[in-house]
Amino acid sequence: MADSTADENNKEMQDSDDEEKADVDMECEKDSESNDSDSENEESERQVAELQKQISKNPYLYDVHIDLIKLLKQLGELDQLRDARQRMSELFPLAEGLWLEWLKDEISLAGDDQKERKKVEELFERAVKDYLSVKIWLEYVQFSIGGMASQDGVIKIREVFEKALSSAGLHVAQGSSLWEAYRKFENAILMGIMPAPGQVATKQQEDDFDVQHKRIMSLFKRQLSVPLNDMEESFTEYKEWLQDEIDSQIKQQFHKALEYYKRIEPYEKDLVGGMVKLWNTIRK
Structure with missing residues (x-):
């Protein structure tokens, strides 16, 4: 019985020692991490100071400005980051x-x-x-x-x-996204004018609806007269939205713009391809 009690006491003492050792190890690990973090911060601050020194000597070092901005953003130094961006924007087009x-x-x-x-x-x-x-x-x-x-x-x-x-809005490759965003905004307003299901529209709502409907129609007409990527899809979207026969003048303007787009499309693709190649070359 005495031996059993002694064994239990020894086990409790061993467990206590293990817990104390674990606590000590954890504290040591925290101290080590804290020291590492302090060292990293000191190194980052040294790098910031060095980059700022280079810029003060020669403000036209583009890559140094970029490195400084990246480093300040990583450090979360918002005021310094804003100042660095401002200085660079005064010297270079961003x-x-x-x-x-x-x-x-x-x-x-x-x-x-x-x-x-x-x-x-x-x-x-x-x-x-x-x-x-x-x-x-x-x-x-x-x-x-x-x-x-x-x-x-x-x-x-x-x-x-x-x-x-x-x-x-005339940007052949991407301009259509601006027109689409504009129409989505105006369509959202149009939906807000309509009465709730089961309710009868007031005279004011009917007038507001007509004005807004014409505004969206005008946007479609303007867009369809411009040679842009995906303009055939835009024409189909307009037809579905209108739910009526498209005016002959709008059709004529659209086909004229589409014809012009098809003539310039190969050059646009070459231009985009050339820009991609140039960018890939710069990055190497």
Whole structure:
């Protein structure tokens, strides 16, 4: 009986020792991880300082600006990151990817703060002047739609869409996505005007519906007169949406634009292919 009790006591002592050892090992591991993290932070800060030093000596080192921006983003140094992007944008026209990354970061930080959203809007205006990009315009209109509830929100959104079409609506390869986004926005408004199932439309609703219907029809007409990728699909979509015979003048404009598109399509493909080859060469 005494031997059994002694064995149990020894086992409890051993278990206690094992637990203490495990706790010590865990603390040591945490200290090691903390030291590693501190070392990594110190190394990153040293790299930031070195990159900033290089830029101060020669501001026109494009790749150094890129490396600094990437590093600051990894570190989460938002103020320094914003300053680095600003400095680079004053010296170089920024590529599409750089603008989109910057804009998306600022959008997430702005939230619903109207003052901050105004700053983002100003940044978008800089971006679209700096670089012809359908993707940037799409991001801009999406951002604008986020402010639809504000005063004159719909008017402002339409203004951005119209600027987008003026700038990039003729882009053969990607312009159709802007037209489509614009029509989806207007269609959403149209759906909101319609009365709920089982209810009779008021005179005001009928008038508003007619105005909005004509607005969407006008967008279709404008788009179908422009030579763009997927324009035949857009024509089919218009026919289904209209649920009526398409006007002969619209057909004539469409076929004229389609004929022109088919003439330039081979050159557009060569252009895109050439750009891809150039990009792949640069990346090597």
